[in-house]
Amino acid sequence: MKTILIAGGTGFLGSHLSKRLLNDENKIICVDNNYTGRIENIESILSNPNFEFVEHDIIEPLDILSNIDQIYNLACPASPKHYQGKASIYTTKTSVIGSLNLLELAKINNARILQASTSEIYGEPLVHPQIESYKGNVNPIGIRACYDEGKRCAESLFFDYYREHSLEIKIVRIFNTYGPFMNVDDGRVVSNFIIQGLKGEDITIHGDGSKTRSFCYVDDLIEVMIRMMNSEKSFTGPVNIGNPNEFTIHELAEKIITKVNTNSKIAYKDLPLDDPSQRCPDISLANNKLNWKPVVELNEGLDKTIEYFKNLIENEGFIL
Numbered sequence: 001m002k003t004i005l006i007a008g009g010t011g012f013l014g015s016h017l018s019k020r021l022l023n024d025e026n027k028i029i030c031v032d033n034n035y036t037g038r039i040e041n042i043e044s045i046l047s048n049p050n051f052e053f054v055e056h057d058i059i060e061p062l063d064i065l066s067n068i069d070q071i072y073n074l075a076c077p078a079s080p081k082h083y084q085g086k087a088s089i090y091t092t093k094t095s096v097i098g099s100l101n102l103l104e105l106a107k108i109n110n111a112r113i114l115q116a117s118t119s120e121i122y123g124e125p126l127v128h129p130q131i132e133s134y135k136g137n138v139n140p141i142g143i144r145a146c147y148d149e150g151k152r153c154a155e156s157l158f159f160d161y162y163r164e165h166s167l168e169i170k171i172v173r174i175f176n177t178y179g180p181f182m183n184v185d186d187g188r189v190v191s192n193f194i195i196q197g198l199k200g201e202d203i204t205i206h207g208d209g210s211k212t213r214s215f216c217y218v219d220d221l222i223e224v225m226i227r228m229m230n231s232e233k234s235f236t237g238p239v240n241i242g243n244p245n246e247f248t249i250h251e252l253a254e255k256i257i258t259k260v261n262t263n264s265k266i267a268y269k270d271l272p273l274d275d276p277s278q279r280c281p282d283i284s285l286a287n288n289k290l291n292w293k294p295v296v297e298l299n300e301g302l303d304k305t306i307e308y309f310k311n312l313i314e315n316e317g318f319i320l
């Protein structure tokens with residue numbers, strides 16, 4: 001049994017990770033300030049004796065005295081809707097100061113630490129699909145910079161702790177991921193389209209729908225994160241993790257309209273600034289080093305996600 005600290009443990013990915021690692025017979029310390037996470041996401045495990053929830057903002061130092069074996073850093077607003085505007089400075093602080101605090105905690109505990117980095121570090125990519133050696137094309141002063149540059153700085157900090165303090169680090173670059181337990185107000189494209197479809201509202205496509213994304217189902221992503229954390233010591237990453245099947249946003253909208261069986265119509269809206277045109281991971285490194293590739297196709301994953309949002313309405317009386 002390992003003691004594993006998960007920062008961002010009540011969020012979309014963090015709550016899945018908490019449940020999976022608890023189920024694998026580990027002791028979990030879940031740290032979150034519930035800025036975008038929700039206590040409801042971890043309700044089913046709150047009373048488990050091997051699970052502890054600590055309400056804390058990682059931009060403040062952590063004084064957790066346990067023998068921590070592993071730390072996952074997933075704490076950061078991750079949806080453009082949440083990290084832009086009034087949360088932008090806070091987002092940079094969370095990525096940079098939050099990472100520093102967790103790296104210090106890892107150093108004191110001699111723990112292995114994994115950083116949830118992002119495909120956003122590639123910015124508007126000029127290389128397609130994106131491979132880890134590509135250094136990216138980020139607008140450093142744009143509205144996405146708080147997230148992109150914050151995550152880039154965190155990668156840099158991780159490598160400095162690796163070089164200066166011989167810390168055992170792991171970096172994964174997460175591409176678009178979806179599934180149950182996304183927030184209803186998350187604002188990202190998959191949950192937005194499903195909820196709009198269920199409500200019979202317009203499906204809001206930004207631009208003409210020709211932008212692309214590659215969507216990974218959450219279970220596939222959690223599996224590879226755990227494989228990465230437990231990989232051979234010398235493999236630091238960064239490693240891309242995501243599903244390489246690429247779809248236009250228009251294709252996604254059509255799929256969801258059919259699956260939800262809704263009368264919703266497509267409404268074309270203005271494009272947000274700095275919205276990357278295309279995004280698709282080259283996952284050869286994850287495939288070679290971690291013997292991993294995603295197994296859940298978009299059709300199956302969408303069915304499960306639609307089911308989740310439908311149940312949320314029926315069982316929790318959730319008003320859409």
Ligand code: UDP
Nearest residue numbers: 080187188189190192204205206211249275
């Ligand atoms: N998008 C859209 N309608 C929405 C939400 C998003 O057309 O209601 C587009 C968005 O402009 C982007 C893509 O879908 O081109 C993916 O956006 P998301 O916010 O899900 O994630 P991103 O990859 O941009 O971080």
